[in-house]
Amino acid sequence: MGPGPVNADPRVLRAMSAQLIGQYDPAMTAYMNETMELYRGVFRTSNAATLLVDGTSRAGIEAAIVSLVAPGDRVLVPIFGRFGHLLAEIAGRAGAEVHTREIEWGGVFTSAAIEQAIVEVKPALLAVVHGDTSTTVAQPLDELGEICERHGVLFYTDVTASLGGNAFEMDAWGLDAATAGLQKCLGGPSGSSPISLSPKAVARIEARKSVEAGIRAEGDAVRDDPIRSNYFDLAMILDYWGEKRLNHHTEATSMLYGARECARLLVEEGMDAAIERHRLHGAAMAQGVAALGLRIFGDRAHRMNNVVGVFIPDGVDGDRVRTALLEDFAIEIGTSFGPLHGKIWRIGTMGFNARKDAVLTTLAALEQVLRAEGHRLTAGAGVGAARDVYAEAVA
Template structure:
């Protein structure tokens, strides 16, 4: 028989989450999540849904009507877009520069796409011409990109790709989970047809809700498939077999009907997560999106200066580094996992490990969302120095924190 007394109240240990995500949620977001629930068709609830759509249009910098949430982690947003947009047999092109490009390939294959990929070594990104050359060769229906890949800390430039896709009649999607809110992203100006994100990184919330935005062009594709599912057959697809969306939960046509004025029942909206997503967006727009991006750039650059002040090297192309994730090479002779263990157990600070070709070679340190703050950067650098010195690495005494401090002081002087 189960002894209920062995289960205490949930009381997680105090942690400063300085890895590549998730991060510590902003306390104001947590308070919003504690608000009382209401029915999914209560006028206050549908009003909040409309507000979320408006707030995220401003964050995505788009006029897209269909800017909304997919209930689930950021991967739910990715999968909803891909399963709704990709027809079996469609050619898709995926530029892979880290782990999450491989993820897009896997999901696209599960959608029964004909997947073509191009790759660069981890730590680099693609030139627009390389992507256009591949588009000319493959002739894909969709280009699936990752904007910021936390496995490498790199940010893929997207600004020129929309025009390339327009000229070649290619639908253009990006996974902005790791970059959204902390790096520039211009949905309409860059010609993006779909973008998906998550709350748990630069937006400063918990994992569990995926903001997305869809262009009118992609909406038309999804609606066409939805009509086939309802029994309306097009001349080109009399049997409808190649058009039907394989998922019910991730069928964005049905999700649009739920978020739109029809309010057709699809699922029960995750009310507390909607409150969290609304508060994440409200806080960023209150700060000013450009100011939020600048804050991420400031603290990411200060962390970089501090890491260099400790005598450590970084990984990846510095000209294409994400504002919010820094990849640090593990010094020769220093065991990577024991460093992470001491930081976590003795200082309560979590930094990220690595995988793939970088496993055991780098640490990944994040400065994002609520943790893109001066005190978080200085605490992390001070603790990292102490651990490294204890394990025999001759880090300059006080070198990390002092270098970061100097950078902050210089930036403040330049701004005054």
């Protein structure tokens, strides 16, 4: 019950146990095509270039940035948590001139502040995290696409922690690139990174296309700004997933099965229903921890549906509470990073764990551990508050 990875849906694990097949088996290429179409539904996009990057969510982030950003390009990264720093680091390693804007963890940027930074920096790319589990808040994106369009800026976001559990509209919000991971609201294991690219992003990537050294023909031009990776070269990955089926790597077959099942389950449930499920169980958890006398961290107006941060009470040993939950109840919750390390716990309700029984069991266990620490609370208050949220939802 932490900020991810969380328990995978048993149906996803079952799908991953299927036997391997060759990467050009007609069944395999059909699965790839089906997976692309399913993720168009998850990202809410018509982008043809919607596929998987083999590797954890960080692989998708790196593939997007290294393929979109040429050495010397200016990249603007608004940072409101740990993972904004990650985007800035990867952009720097890609040779970009990185410009950052930072605010105190727990808040989000206004659209006006980001537009002002765009005017000042004149970046080629705006790279921003959507939901940052280190702070449990989500940056509003709905106005940023239009701003980027007006200023001629490509717009990328990392939706690893938010996709499937929070509102996200790739096309309606004007995104050019978005990357995710399976291990949070999508209900799968880490190891595959869904990605979607707009036609504008694809054009940028294709413009930087380089010929693989081992098959370069005489007369092939050598670009001065080639994509600085072979494995994460989205131009070659797009050719692999597209009609050309040009070999780039051997597809991670079992991860493809799992990623396909994650998307199939979400699309079957309905994206609006999945988001509402995360909102309901996240609200029940938040009300429950508040009723236990725990103070919620961050801007509550922008809190993610799928994770809540709570301050560790004075006089309570945060690590001892986490250890007791794990050893006595087999429940894991998270600590945090950077300026929040040792100050808050992060409790997730996402993917397969966005369920009533998981929420109530966690609250009941947390109450017992807090009582053992001497934290004053009203017996049964956490579970009772959560049950009230569920009762209101069906009233």
